[in-house]
Amino acid sequence: xxxxxxxxxxxxxxxxxTPLDPHLKALENEAIHIFREVAAEFEKPVMLYSVxxxxxxxxxxxxxxxxxxxxxxxLLHVNTGxxxxxxxxxxxxxxxxxxxxxxxxxxxxxxxxxxxxFTHGSALFTDIxxxxxLRQALDAHGFDAAFGGARRDEEASRAKERIxxxxxxxxxxxxxxxxxxxxNVYNGMIRKGESVRAFPxxxxxxxxxxxYIQVEDIPLVPLYYAKERPYVExxxxxxxxxxxxxxxxxxETVKHGSIRFRTLGDFPLTGAIPSQATNxxxxxxELEIATVSERQGRxxxxxxxxxxxxxxxxxxx
Amino acid sequence: MTVSAxxxxxxxxxxxxxxxxxxxTGSVTTFPAVETAxxxxxxxxxxxxxxGSVDDGKSTxxxxxLWDTKAVKEDQAATLRRDSGKQNDxxxxxxxxxxxxxxxxxxxxxxxxxxxRYFATDKRSFIVADTPGHEQYTxxxxxxxxxxxxxxxxxxxxxxxxxxxxxxxTIASLMGIKQFVLAVNKFDLVGYDRARFDQISHEFxxxxxxxxxxxxxxxxxxxxxxxxxxxxxxxSMPWYDGQTLVEVxxxxxxxxxxxxxxxxxxxxxxxxxxxxxxxxxxxAGGSVKPGDSVVIxxxxxxxxxxxxxxxxxVRNAAVAGDAITLVLDRQVDVSRGDMIVSLExxxxxxxxxDAQLVALQSDGIQPGxxxxxxxxxxxxxxxxxxxxxLDLKSGKWNHHTDGLSMNAIGKVHLTFDEQAVFDPYEQNxxxxxxxxxxxxxxxxVAGGMIxxxxxxxxxxxxxDARVILxxxxxxxxxxxxxxxxxxxxxxxxxxxxxxxxAIEIFDAIxx
Numbered sequence: 001x002x003x004x005x006x007x008x009x010x011x012x013x014x015x016x017x018t019p020l021d022p023h024l025k026a027l028e029n030e031a032i033h034i035f036r037e038v039a040a041e042f043e044k045p046v047m048l049y050s051v052x053x054x055x056x057x058x059x060x061x062x063x064x065x066x067x068x069x070x071x072x073x074x075l076l077h078v079n080t081g082x083x084x085x086x087x088x089x090x091x092x093x094x095x096x097x098x099x100x101x102x103x104x105x106x107x108x109x110x111x112x113x114x115x116x117x118f119t120h121g122s123a124l125f126t127d128i129x130x131x132x133x134l135r136q137a138l139d140a141h142g143f144d145a146a147f148g149g150a151r152r153d154e155e156a157s158r159a160k161e162r163i164x165x166x167x168x169x170x171x172x173x174x175x176x177x178x179x180x181x182x183x184n185v186y187n188g189m190i191r192k193g194e195s196v197r198a199f200p201x202x203x204x205x206x207x208x209x210x211x212y213i214q215v216e217d218i219p220l221v222p223l224y225y226a227k228e229r230p231y232v233e234x235x236x237x238x239x240x241x242x243x244x245x246x247x248x249x250x251x252e253t254v255k256h257g258s259i260r261f262r263t264l265g266d267f268p269l270t271g272a273i274p275s276q277a278t279n280x281x282x283x284x285x286e287l288e289i290a291t292v293s294e295r296q297g298r299x300x301x302x303x304x305x306x307x308x309x310x311x312x313x314x315x316x317x
Numbered sequence: 318m319t320v321s322a323x324x325x326x327x328x329x330x331x332x333x334x335x336x337x338x339x340x341x342t343g344s345v346t347t348f349p350a351v352e353t354a355x356x357x358x359x360x361x362x363x364x365x366x367x368x369g370s371v372d373d374g375k376s377t378x379x380x381x382x383l384w385d386t387k388a389v390k391e392d393q394a395a396t397l398r399r400d401s402g403k404q405n406d407x408x409x410x411x412x413x414x415x416x417x418x419x420x421x422x423x424x425x426x427x428x429x430x431x432x433x434r435y436f437a438t439d440k441r442s443f444i445v446a447d448t449p450g451h452e453q454y455t456x457x458x459x460x461x462x463x464x465x466x467x468x469x470x471x472x473x474x475x476x477x478x479x480x481x482x483x484x485x486x487t488i489a490s491l492m493g494i495k496q497f498v499l500a501v502n503k504f505d506l507v508g509y510d511r512a513r514f515d516q517i518s519h520e521f522x523x524x525x526x527x528x529x530x531x532x533x534x535x536x537x538x539x540x541x542x543x544x545x546x547x548x549x550x551x552x553s554m555p556w557y558d559g560q561t562l563v564e565v566x567x568x569x570x571x572x573x574x575x576x577x578x579x580x581x582x583x584x585x586x587x588x589x590x591x592x593x594x595x596x597x598x599x600x601a602g603g604s605v606k607p608g609d610s611v612v613i614x615x616x617x618x619x620x621x622x623x624x625x626x627x628x629x630x631v632r633n634a635a636v637a638g639d640a641i642t643l644v645l646d647r648q649v650d651v652s653r654g655d656m657i658v659s660l661e662x663x664x665x666x667x668x669x670x671d672a673q674l675v676a677l678q679s680d681g682i683q684p685g686x687x688x689x690x691x692x693x694x695x696x697x698x699x700x701x702x703x704x705x706x707l708d709l710k711s712g713k714w715n716h717h718t719d720g721l722s723m724n725a726i727g728k729v730h731l732t733f734d735e736q737a738v739f740d741p742y743e744q745n746x747x748x749x750x751x752x753x754x755x756x757x758x759x760x761x762v763a764g765g766m767i768x769x770x771x772x773x774x775x776x777x778x779x780x781d782a783r784v785i786l787x788x789x790x791x792x793x794x795x796x797x798x799x800x801x802x803x804x805x806x807x808x809x810x811x812x813x814x815x816x817x818x819a820i821e822i823f824d825a826i827x828x
Contacts (some may be wrong), residue, residue, distance in 0.1 A: 021360065022359075022360045022361045023360060023361060023362055023442055025638075026361050026638065027362070028640075029599060029638055029640045033584070033599045036584040036585055036598070036640070037584055037694065039585065040584050040585040040653050040694070063628065064627070064628035064629075065597075065640070066587070067627070067628040067642070068587070068593060068595075068626065068642075069587050069588070152433045152435070153434075153435045159433055160430045160431065160432045160433075179760055179761040180456060180457075180460045180761050180764070181460065181761075182459070182460050182463040182464075182750070182752055182761075182764040183464060183747065183750045183752075184599075184747070185691055185692065185693070185750060185751065185752045187691065187752060187754055187759070187760075187761045189754055189759040191759065202433075203362075203433070203435070203444055205435050205437075205442075207437075208442075
C-alpha cells in the first residue's frame with residue numbers, strides 16, 4: 001500500500017538554498033545518525049536547549065533527523081534567571097514556530113537564597129544555577145538521555161569526550177570510566193538511574209557552526225550580530241548594560257559602541273567584543289581572521305586551568 | 318574512490334618510497350608531477366590517526382600542525398605559555414600541554430585516552446585521533462584507527478623503526494587503514510642526512526609490503542622546526558622533492574563504501590501519520606534510487622523503493638554516508654535492526670561467523686561467554702570462542718583457544734541465537750564491524766571485524782570450498798585406496814608432513 005502523503009507536504013519551502021559542501025554534508029549526516037540512534041535506543045530522551053548558536057544548530061538538525069515527523073522529545077532550557085532578555089523572547093518564538101514540546105527549569109534556590117552572579121561569584125553561581133539546576137530537572141523528569149551541543153574543539157578537556165558520554169546516577173562524568181567508541185557503533189546500554197549525554201556536534205568546529213547557520217539560514221538571537229549597544233568594562237570584559245540588576249561599581253561608566261557576542265550565556269558573565277559585523281557574512285569573515293578562541297569571553301572557564309573538567313565531573317556540560 | 322583517483326594517488330603518494338627503492342640502486346629519482354586538476358579533489362573531512370610514542374615527538378607534530386594551520390587561538394596560546402612557564406628556543410610553548418587536556422594526564426605526563434583535534438587548510442578539514450603509544454593502550458589505538466582513513470606513523474630519525482612501529486602499523490592495517498605516512502621526525506638531529514632517510518623508508522616499505530599496505534609516503538621532517546609539516550623544508554633538505562605532510566593529507570582519499578551493494582541498517586521507523594511510513598537510517602554502502610528493488614534482511618521480503626525523503630527535498634538518489642528516510646511500495650514488516658539491501662548484491666546471513674577482535678577491557682574476553690553484539694542498529698546475543706592470537710612483535714597468528722586479555726588481538730568464532738547479517742569488514746567497514754557489550758557491566762569490551770561466514774559445520778561457506786584433512790598416515794592410505802578416491806584423484810592435493818608441521822599448518826589457517 002503506497003504512502004499517500006502529498007508531494008507538496010514533503011517539500012520544505014526553503015529548497016532554493018545552496019547545497020551543502022561535502023564537509024558540512026558529512027557533519028550533518030553524522031549528527032542526524034546520532035539523533036536517530038539515541039531516540040531509538042533510549043526510553044526518555046531530552047534535548048538541552050540553551051538558546052545559543054550551537055543549540056540553534058542542534059535543533060535544526062533534530063528537525064531534519066525526524067522529518068516528516070515531529071521532534072520526538074522535549075527541549076529543556078535550564079534558565080538561571082540572568083539570561084539576556086533577547087534570548088528569552090527569541091526562545092519563546094522558536095518554541096511556537098516549530099511546534100516543540102518545551103520545559104523550562106529554574107533552580108528554586110536562586111530566588112529562595114537570592115543567589116546572583118554578583119554576590120556568589122561566577123563559579124558558585126554557575127554551579128548552583130546551571131549544574132545543580134540541570135541535575136534537578138533531569139531527575140524530576142527521569143530523562144535517561146540528554147542531547148547537548150558540546151563540541152570537542154571548544155576546550156581541552158572536551159577533546160576526549162565521547163559521542164555518548166556516560167553518567168552515573170548522580171550525573172558524574174568520570175574521564176577514566178568512559179566506554180570506548182569504535183566506528184559509529186554506539187553503546188546505549190545503561191542501568192536504571194544511569195544516563196547518557198549525547199553530543200551530535202562533537203566533530204564540529206566554530207567555523208563549521210557559522211557556515212552551517214549561513215547555508216541553512218538558521219535564525220539566531222540578534223545579540224550575535226553587531227549593533228550599537230550600551231556596555232560596561234569590567235574585569236577585562238565588556239558587559240551588556242541593559243538589565244536594571246546590573247549595578248555600576250565605583251569608577252564604572254556606561255559606554256556605547258558597536259558590539260556583538262561570540263557566545264551567549266548569563267549577561268553578567270558573558271563578554272562582548274567590539275565588532276562591525278552586522279550580518280552572517282561579516283561575522284564569518286571576522287571569525288576566520290580571529291586570533292582569539294570563542295570561550296575567551298566566558299568568565300567561568302578562566303577560574304583555573306582544568307576548571308571545565310571539574311565542572312564536567314560534577315555534571316555540568 | 319574512482320579508479321583514476323587511485324592511480325593518481327599512488328603516483329603522488331609513493332614518491333618517498335620510490336625514492337627509497339631507487340636510492341638503494343644508486344639511481345637519481347625524478348618525482349612524477351602531481352596533477353590535481355584531472356581528478357576532482359576529495360574535500361570531505363579526512364580522519365587520521367597519529368601513532369608513535371611520546372619520545373618520537375608526536376605531541377610536537379600535532380601541535381605543529383595545529384599551530385601552523387592557525388588552529389590555536391591567541392588566548393589558548395597565552396594559557397599555554399602561562400602553564401608551560403618556559404618556552405623552547407624557537408619561542409614556542411610546550412605543545413604537549415595543548416594536547417593533554419586532562420589533569421590526570423598532566424600529573425602523570427602520559428596520554429591515557431583518545432583525544433580528537435581539529436584543523437583545516439583552505440582545501441580540506443581534518444579530524445585527528447591522537448592516541449597514546451604505549452603497548453598497554455593498544456585498545457585506544459584500535460579505537461582511534463577504527464574511523465581513520467589514514468595513519469601517520471612517527472619514527473625518530475635517530476632510532477629508526479622500532480618494534481612499536483610494527484605494532485602500530487599492524488593494528489592500523491588490521492582496522493582497515495590503507496593509506497600510511499611514515500613521518501621520519503627529528504631529522505635535524507641526524508644532520509638532514511639523506512642516506513639515513515633512504516634507509517629508514519626502505520625498511521618501512523618492506524614492513525608495509527608484508528602487511529599488504531601499498532599506499533605509503535615517507536617524509537623527512539622536523540616537527541619542532543616546522544620543516545616538511547605545513548611548510549617545506551627545502552632550506553635544510555634541498556634533496557627532498559616530495560610533498561609536505563599537509564600536502565599528502567590534502568590529497569588523501571576518504572574511504573567510501575560505494576562499491577558494494579546498497580545497505581541501509583534501519584535505525585527507526587517513522588510513522589508521523591496514517592499515510593506515511595518511512596525507514597530511517599544512514600546508507601552504509603552502495604547507492605539507491607526510486608524504483609530500485611530491495612530485500613529486507615533477515616526476513617528476505619522484497620519491495621521496491623518509491624521515495625527517498627529528506628528534510629530539504631525528495632531526492633532522486635542517495636549514496637553511502639547519507640542519512641535518509643526510505644519509503645517502500647508495499648506494507649512489509651520492517652523494524653529497527655533490520656537491514657534493507659539491494660536485490661542483486663546482498664550481505665551474508667547466518668548463525669555463525671568468523672571475526673577478528675580487539676579486547677578493550679581488563680576482564681578481557683572469556684571463551685564461551687555470551688555477550689551482546691551491536692553492529693549498525695542491530696543488537697543480538699552471541700557467544701564467542703577464540704581460535705588464535707596475534708603476536709604483535711612478529712605479526713604472526715598463534716593457536717589460542719583461551720580467553721583474550723585486555724589489548725589482545727585475536728581471531729574468534731561467533732555463534733548467534735538468531736540470524737545475523739554481515740559483510741566482510743574488508744568489503745564494508747560499517748556492515749562488517751561490531752562491538753561486544755558485557756551483559757554484566759554494560760561496558761563495551763571488544764571491537765570486532767567480520768572476516769567470513771561459517772556454515773553450521775564450522776566450514777567456510779563458499780561455492781568452491783575445499784576441505785583440508787589432517788589424518789594419521791595409515792588412515793589416509795586406506796581412504797586413498799578406495800574406488801571413489803581413485804576416480805577423482807587429480808582433484809586432490811596431498812602432502813606428507815610430520816605431525817608437528819600439520820598442527821602448525823592448521824594453526825596458520827585458523828589464524
